[in-house]
Amino acid sequence: MNDRLQAVRNKMMGLNLQGMIIANPVNIRYLTKIEAEGILLITRKENIFITDGRYMEYVSSIITPFDEIVVDDQKNISKDDYENFFLFCENVGFEEKYVTYSQYKEYIRKFKINNFVEAEEILIHLRMIKDEEEIANIKRACEITDACFKMLKETIHPGLTEKQIARTIQDFYRDQAEGEAFETIVASGENSSKPHAVPSDRQIQPKDIITIDMGCKINGYCSDMTRTIFVGAPTEEQTKIYQLVLENQKKVMDEIRDGANIKTITKSVESDFNVNCQTLIHALGHGVGLEIHEAPTLNLKNDNSLKENMVITNEPGIYIPGNFGVRIEDTVLVTKKGAMSLTESEKECIII
């Protein structure tokens, strides 16, 4: 059986689960490499992927005997079959943050489940710690993002619209990677004060500030980087805010390491922002992997510690409504010794 399925089974044993239903396609891909509609059943004896006629041919071409996964077409599964999958299971786990209330009720009925237990943490915890192959993929996605940003610095000039710049990024990612990891943000001038601005037809103007939040995918794994750049010299206020964000981003970089407390790191940024009459309005960062946002979330509510081989973002930002915003973000690998930034684009005040 592949290592990841084995790891799930080990964690299930620790939680006294005799069976589990995996419905989230991202978790299914993580455990099996299958990208198709269906559900994965982990029963006492087998790993079973139930799909439908549209995917049978494809799925059978993906799995290897080593995986130990049985593939079934749902149209061949009877009512009795469903009720037998978890027949002697006292507790069956499910993904409570993915499964809808409606599916939850349906699974209990269809599989005649005695005790349906919230067990998504098994997958969340496994996926938080990246293995060599995953880190290599994210690293590659980060390199391509750095290359894209290098190209942008030479390309962006007044007159281009935010949409045109976003499209340049999308094209680059389509050529060099599997496309964008999320909708690229290009927010210029006063638009930069909205952390989640959508690229508009606004033209870049002299003296603009531009926030670009970008990332791509390699073998499904994401990169995530933000840079805030200036068209011509920044104002005094912009310089002050930029330096405040940059200093905090660097400070966080120094604090990231295996064992560091997430709440403490976040608190120190929030305090420094407050001292300077600013607010930290969004999370300081998040895990990155097969999804652009995964565990852990770096915020004040998270009292857990960073662990070796987590991949997270470090992205403090300050937003002055109706005026401008600054965010600086890197994708970072947590190691025993400290942070290893996987995105390496320059972040000292960039003037184009």
Added chain:
Amino acid sequence: MNDRLQAVRNKMMGLNLQGMIIANPVNIRYLTKIEAEGILLITRKENIFITDGRYMEYVSSIITPFDEIVVDDQKNISKDDYENFFLFCENVGFEEKYVTYSQYKEYIRKFKINNFVEAEEILIHLRMIKDEEEIANIKRACEITDACFKMLKETIHPGLTEKQIARTIQDFYRDQAEGEAFETIVASGENSSKPHAVPSDRQIQPKDIITIDMGCKINGYCSDMTRTIFVGAPTEEQTKIYQLVLENQKKVMDEIRDGANIKTITKSVESDFNVNCQTLIHALGHGVGLEIHEAPTLNLKNDNSLKENMVITNEPGIYIPGNFGVRIEDTVLVTKKGAMSLTESEKECIII
């Protein structure tokens, strides 16, 4: 208050619901035009959109006094506020097919809800019947899809890869619309036997069959069309299967009208396929709107009737594993008098 919010309130009254939580962003967009993270509360007295600091500026710029929507930043809402929203509500509705099990439990706790009732059907039913503005948007998305297909017929030639063709479609949609409504399918040769094939690096060859499933978005509304075309004259077997699919697609077109039973329509296609030793392996169609797949699903399980101003797809397909597949699909408006096809590209055997 806007018509759609008023319609929800009317339906809530019929179900004895005094409050409702709307969490699905598509439903929130449908009811309010807001595209931001947050939840919409329909309480006895008010419509309240709770969001966070990242979106306050944007949301306030979208809503009008006529909407009668109060916008709140979640950081200003106390524990007591949450418990007071539905204080004198006996029953509060929620979207059981969207809300996860984990959210379900969290809402009950946070809002101190007495009786949390599955009520997603309210939104599903409202969204099934399109108003004038919605139909105009889908119509426009269909026109652009027809224009794109016209361009393709002049562009596709042996030597191009599936990915290159898919990219041509994506570029067209990015220029003329809001991009793809779903991941474009370009499946050539034996790949066409997989209904959900992903565009590959396979080059188009002489004598190929090519299935192209494509659609774009206008103001959030989708179009959906599939054509199967031939590079050079089809084989006898291909012609036979193509005609079988086409005849059934046309027959369905004749049967679609306000009041027609969905199960009956589907059954007649399935029977004709079976008589000809073929199988209908996927649904005959689905609703189209703000989402590419919405209610109603056209399959044997659906014993409901079509209604005026539904927009649905009509997409029979036959797939011969390892060999080839044929699917022909249009987006169709249901009227009192019959079907009005919104995609109008030719569908008699197309040879390029």
